[in-house]
Amino acid sequence: MAIGAVLGAVALGATVAVAQAPAFFRIGTGGTAGTYYPVGGLIANLISGNSGxxxxxxxxxxASNGSVANINAINSGSAEAGFTQSDVAYWAYTGTGLFEGKGKVEALRAIATLYPETIHLVARKDSGIKSVRDLKGKRVSMDEPGSGTLVDARIVLAAYGLSEQDVKAEYLKPGPAGDRLRDGALDAYFFVGGYPTGAISELATSHGISLVPIEGPEADKMLSQYSFFAKDTVPAGAYKxxxxxxxxxxxxxLVTSAKQPDEMIYNIVKALWAEPNRAKLDAGHAKGKMIRLETATAGIGIPLHPGAEKFYREKGVLK
Structure with a gap:
C-alpha cells in the first residue's frame, strides 16, 4: 500500500522531497557477468539518499538482458531508467535498426553518456583468426537475438564483405559463448562492453584468448556511415x-523517460556529478575513471531529459 502510494505520487510528478517517503528508482543494467551491472550498482549507490x-x-x-530490454522496461514503466548502447538508443527513438517496424520510443530521454563500450571480437588463442575476414567458415557467436551486439556484429561482418551465411553463426549470451570457446566448441564471439570485463578476463587468465582487431579502411567506412561508432583501443595488458x-x-x-519529473532527474544528475563522488567513481570500477562530466553529453543521439539538460547548461557543459 505504502509503496503504491509513493509510486503513484512520483507518477503524478511529485518530487522526492514532497513525497515524504522513499521514491524507488529502478535502473535496468545487464547480465551480472558484464559491465552494466556493477557500474549500475555504483551509480545507484551514489544517487541514493542513504549514501548522501x-x-x-x-x-x-x-539485472536484465541489456539495452533493448532496458528501453522496453522504461517504455512500459517497469523501470525508471536503464543502461543502453548509444546505437540502440538511437534506433529506439527513431524506430529504425532493432526497432524497425516496432514503432518509435518517442519518450526516450538521455541522462548521461557514461563511457565507451568496446566491440570485442574474442577468439581462441589457437584459432588462427587474425582479422575479421578470417571468420569465414568459423563457428562464431553473434550474441542473442534482440541484442545490440548482434546488430553491431552484422555491421562489422558486412564491412569486411561477410554475412551470417559466411560463418557458422550461433546466438549465445557472452557467458555461454565464453564457456563454449573454453571447451573448443566455438572459435570466436562478439561482445560489446567496457574493458576489462570479468568474464573475458577470467577466460584470458585460465585458457588464453586473442582479440581480433577491427581496423583499416573497413572500420573507417563504418565510422563514416554510422555516427554512433568511434575508434577505440584495448590497451596491452587489459587482458592477460x-x-x-x-x-x-x-x-x-544512462537513459530514462520524458515522463520522469524534471526536478527528480535534475537532482539525480546533480547527485551523480557531485564532487565527493569523483573519488568513488574512480575507485568503484575500472570504467569509473571514464565517467566524466565533461563527456556526459558527448555522442548523444536522442534528446536529453529536461532535468539533465538544465543541470548541464548550469555547469557550462552545454552552451
Missing part, C-alpha cells in the same frame, strides 16, 4: 597476454 545522494531516493540496479588491439566502440548511456 537525493534525499528519499532509493535507487537499485536491476593480449597486446594492444585497435577496434571500435559505441557509448554506454
Amino acid at each position: 545522494g537525493v534525499p528519499g531516493l532509493v535507487a537499485t540496479a536491476v 597476454d593480449v597486446p594492444e588491439t585497435k577496434t571500435i566502440s559505441v557509448n554506454a548511456q
Whole structure:
C-alpha cells in the first residue's frame, strides 16, 4: 500500500522531497557477468539518499538482458531508467535498426553518456583468426537475438564483405559463448562492453584468448556511415597476454523517460556529478575513471531529459 502510494505520487510528478517517503528508482543494467551491472550498482549507490545522494531516493540496479530490454522496461514503466548502447538508443527513438517496424520510443530521454563500450571480437588463442575476414567458415557467436551486439556484429561482418551465411553463426549470451570457446566448441564471439570485463578476463587468465582487431579502411567506412561508432583501443595488458588491439566502440548511456519529473532527474544528475563522488567513481570500477562530466553529453543521439539538460547548461557543459 505504502509503496503504491509513493509510486503513484512520483507518477503524478511529485518530487522526492514532497513525497515524504522513499521514491524507488529502478535502473535496468545487464547480465551480472558484464559491465552494466556493477557500474549500475555504483551509480545507484551514489544517487541514493542513504549514501548522501537525493534525499528519499532509493535507487537499485536491476539485472536484465541489456539495452533493448532496458528501453522496453522504461517504455512500459517497469523501470525508471536503464543502461543502453548509444546505437540502440538511437534506433529506439527513431524506430529504425532493432526497432524497425516496432514503432518509435518517442519518450526516450538521455541522462548521461557514461563511457565507451568496446566491440570485442574474442577468439581462441589457437584459432588462427587474425582479422575479421578470417571468420569465414568459423563457428562464431553473434550474441542473442534482440541484442545490440548482434546488430553491431552484422555491421562489422558486412564491412569486411561477410554475412551470417559466411560463418557458422550461433546466438549465445557472452557467458555461454565464453564457456563454449573454453571447451573448443566455438572459435570466436562478439561482445560489446567496457574493458576489462570479468568474464573475458577470467577466460584470458585460465585458457588464453586473442582479440581480433577491427581496423583499416573497413572500420573507417563504418565510422563514416554510422555516427554512433568511434575508434577505440584495448590497451596491452587489459587482458592477460593480449597486446594492444585497435577496434571500435559505441557509448554506454544512462537513459530514462520524458515522463520522469524534471526536478527528480535534475537532482539525480546533480547527485551523480557531485564532487565527493569523483573519488568513488574512480575507485568503484575500472570504467569509473571514464565517467566524466565533461563527456556526459558527448555522442548523444536522442534528446536529453529536461532535468539533465538544465543541470548541464548550469555547469557550462552545454552552451
